[in-house]
Amino acid sequence: MLKFENVSKVYNNGFQAVKSVNLEILKGEFVVLIGPSGSGKTTTMKMINRLAPHTSGTIFVDGKDIRSLNLVELRRNIGYVIQQAGLFPHYTIEKNIAVVPKLKGWNASKVKQRVHELLKLVGLDPEVYANRYPKQLSGGQQQRVGVARALAADPDIILMDEPFGALDPITREQLQAELIKLQRKLKKTIVFVTHDMDEALKLGDRIAIMKDGELLQFDTPEKLLHEPAHGFVEEFIGKHRMIQNPELMPITDVLTDKTYTSHPERSPERALAYMRKHKINSLVIVDENEAFIGMISAYDLIAKIGKVSTIEEIVLSDHVYLREDATAKDAIATMPEASLGIIPVLDSEDKVLGLVTRGTLLTALSSQWVETEEKA
Structure with missing residues (x-):
């Protein structure tokens, strides 16, 4: 589904944000990118939809080099969820979710049906919420709408950039649980950026730990805990931890x-x-x-x-x-x-x-x- 081959990102000032990353993400896999501030995790995710164009190497989506794909179509076919939802304040909830389907030429009836279907999927009654505006919703409800909007055109890939970082602990845990249930049902390929190790362990099928632009280890939560491949990984997860026989x-x-x-x-x-x-x-x-x-x-x-x-x-x-x-x-x-x-x-x-x-x-x-x- 997603493959990075020797991918690097160097900005105009010479700063190398990502250094020759190699990783492969399987179809339907929930992958978490984590690391300290400045580790390159968000840049790595943004290179997938070319919000941060990579400088060298190759990124493949379904076997195709993303540089060979039309940029607009690439982004319309990849769902994107950011912190605090990023909804258009002057649009109703229905219009916010309908943005990409309308851009892709869906007819009005199909768009409305999809919007209502997605609102139900994320636990919001369309009869109650479709005609409201973002300011009339709580933070957790806005994030639900953000997830619905990302799913609107039924993309295979969803990018999530610290989507729950600004929420209170109860709402955050609730949405994490709902996301797990949603993923089990829809089986999307999700790339999720966080700085919270507990969140990474809870959500990720595999976790990529980054530092100073380098990918240090990409493994299951259990493998990371049991066999850290780098001293920093051991420190980051918890030094001297050791898996016991379940x-x-x-x-x-x-x-x-x-x-x-x-x-x-x-x-x-x-x-x-x-x-x-x-x-x-x-x-x-x-x-x-x-x-x-x-x-x-x-x-x-x-x-x-x-x-x-x-x-x-x-x-x-x-x-x-x-x-x-x-x-x-x-x-x-x-x-x-x-x-x-x-x-x-x-x-x-x-x-x-x-x-x-x-x-x-x-x-x-x-x-x-x-x-x-x-x-x-």
Whole structure:
């Protein structure tokens, strides 16, 4: 799908932002570019749609040199999401999403159908939001529209430049979870730039770590943690971390520190206020005996406020779970089935002992930080 061969970027002042990068991104793969400020990660991403034309080397999209492609068509066929959405303030949400399809000559009926389809896909009711303006939406809602706009013409490739960086922690975690679900459904090729290692570990199928314009390592999260190929990679991820055998690790070593629960008779408004207070994006629903019933997300609550009177009406009662005698290996196998990216762990009486997320799984599989005796 995407291939870099000895790609470099040198600016007019002589500064070399990217130095002979070689990497290949597979179709349908979620790749994260990460590194410190000035590492060349954003420039590398922008070279894909020629927002930052490369100086030397070759970039291929579906086997074609991007320099041989019409620039306008190249950009129209690649979705692009930036921080704070970048929506046109004087356009309605519908017009913002419709920009590229209209430029590609779609008829009005097809454009409207696509806009409404995408708003539903990102969790926004088109009857409510299509005719609003960006200033009438929250930051999280604007980012959802930004993702919808990037998907409007059904591109195979999506570029995302720190799209969640300016959002509050709850909204950010919520959109990360929604992006994972969206990617599982659509299987787009995504190149995602971030400076947050936790975000990279949560989202990426593979992660490219860059420093001073060089690509130091391009691997899965597990491989990066287990076999860092460079001293900087080891420092950047966490010095002296070491993957343990998941078959031997009890599931109880992989749990979150605290679990937030609710009874099903709670109203969506009260449940959402509770979640915002504790800065969480999901709730475990339990009965009067504290036995597990199911899960609910902040996204579902927001979507259903005013439509249901209690959260019992929208709880995910068929949500996957594990028992306390499971292992970390079981959690790894089960995680793809967890719609919210969360697995409750239950005891013999169905009471919730804790939750497993991809982040807690990777953290628990790694040894804790080891303090060095000498300080720089």
